[in-house]
């Protein structure tokens with residue numbers, strides 16, 4: 001059974017835009033990957049793996065229900 005990639009938080013160092021995405025599979029879909037800031041076009045973005053707590057706070061708890 002494939003393990004979904006962990007949620008990733010993208011942060012723009014220029015305008016402080018940020019978004020946490022939780023891919024549903026290994027295949028990234030549009031809207032689940034950012035190579036540049038959609039707000040100000042700055043690139044590259046800071047990327048870090050979100051903790052479970054952050055993901056839950058971000059309203060992504062549904063993405064984890066399948067895991068437990």
Ligand SMILES: [Zn+2]
Pocket residue numbers: 012013014015016017037038039040041042
């Ligand atoms: Zn930006």
